[in-house]
Amino acid sequence: MKVADIMTASVHTISSERSVAFASEKMNEWKIGSLIVVDHGEVQGILTSRDIRSSHPNRIVADAMTPAPVSVKPDDDIWHVHSLLQTHEIERILVMENGEMKGLVTREEIMRKLSESMDAHTGLYRAPYIRYVGEELLKQERPFHLIFVDINDFGKINKKYGHPFGDDVIRLLSQKLASLMDEKNDYLCRYAGDEFIMISLAGEERVNHCLQAMTKPLVVDQVEVSVAVGYVNGWEEPHFFACSLRDLIRKASLLSSLHKRCKEEGSANPQENQPVQEGMSLITEWT
Incomplete structure (x- = not known):
């Protein structure tokens, strides 16, 4: 099973100069757990609900985000993604190819798919x-x-x-x-x-x-x-x-x-x- 088979292609983004409070509002509105930080078409980092909780609402996203997020390729095996999620203790991982963002994969989706391989x-x-x-x-x-x-x-x-x-x-x-x-x-x-x-x-x-x-x-x-x-x-x-x-x-x-x-x-x-x-x-x- 490849990442491309289970990734979410529709990803919400935010620019790094927006406030943490604004990001929090958007995450609540869209009922999502993360935003991909993109400036001028390039991925700068990822802002998760954990980052939101540990940051002052008046700070900007650039100060609160996790820079250089872990990423995988669409043709990577989902067992590889599972290993990365455990190693880095993260809940979601970016899908990138040739420097272009293709989507996002969450731990929840990975575990749901892997449960099909469980006896x-x-x-x-x-x-x-x-x-x-x-x-x-x-x-x-x-x-x-x-x-x-x-x-x-x-x-x-x-x-x-x-x-x-x-x-x-x-x-x-x-x-x-x-x-x-x-x-x-x-x-x-x-x-x-x-x-x-x-x-x-x-x-x-x-x-x-x-x-x-x-x-x-x-x-x-x-x-x-x-x-x-x-x-x-x-x-x-x-x-x-x-x-x-x-x-x-x-x-x-x-x-x-x-x-x-x-x-x-x-x-x-x-x-x-x-x-x-x-x-x-x-x-x-x-x-």
């Missing part, structure tokens, strides 16, 4: 979210940990205990995974069905702690449920940045499958049965 059952974002995060990190050549989590024997669980019980398992596992997250360094999604993906920028010690916690059994109504975990370490994987995110997810997924297979065969270490590709990691302790 209603778990409250986690779905696969498009993690794809955006991973692809952006690869573009920036920032290594990361990719963790693929898959519930063991989920089909059998549904058949033996019923689908409502299976829904409880999915929901409680998502809560467990979310509780392990650090909001500054971790990104989590329900990838598909009973599969979850976490991308982490945290240090290896903390990631290892999370991995060990993930492999501990989840007890749901006195039934123990275990997971298989595939793990790719971006700091150790050869040619990490030559891989696509799809390739990395595939590798982690295959490692989780190997985990399951070794568990069924009773091996304590998957490397005893089948070699793991160089640079890849796999949790070797599970229930």
Whole structure:
């Protein structure tokens, strides 16, 4: 989803020499939360309701506005806009192209649109979210940990205990995974069905702690449920940045499958049965 698909093209403007009181009147009249400050056809800043409240009404807009406002392009991804809004702690962002103002995007509109990418059952974002995060990190050549989590024997669980019980398992596992997250360094999604993906920028010690916690059994109504975990370490994987995110997810997924297979065969270490590709990691302790 691109910015152009959700931006508001109709934007109210004001010149920098007008008074804050005049700006406040216009914002109340038009029932809007901001005005774009434009002089001689060029954007000078943005005046928000927050700026109005913190300024004396007799001051001019130039003194109260936020200069050099954060902006995005119409073809930017809305996940990128969401990240900027969080980083700068702002409620709206200008849409600019070749120095020309094209519109405005608000946090409210971004969150409304992103809610369509949220899994209603778990409250986690779905696969498009993690794809955006991973692809952006690869573009920036920032290594990361990719963790693929898959519930063991989920089909059998549904058949033996019923689908409502299976829904409880999915929901409680998502809560467990979310509780392990650090909001500054971790990104989590329900990838598909009973599969979850976490991308982490945290240090290896903390990631290892999370991995060990993930492999501990989840007890749901006195039934123990275990997971298989595939793990790719971006700091150790050869040619990490030559891989696509799809390739990395595939590798982690295959490692989780190997985990399951070794568990069924009773091996304590998957490397005893089948070699793991160089640079890849796999949790070797599970229930």
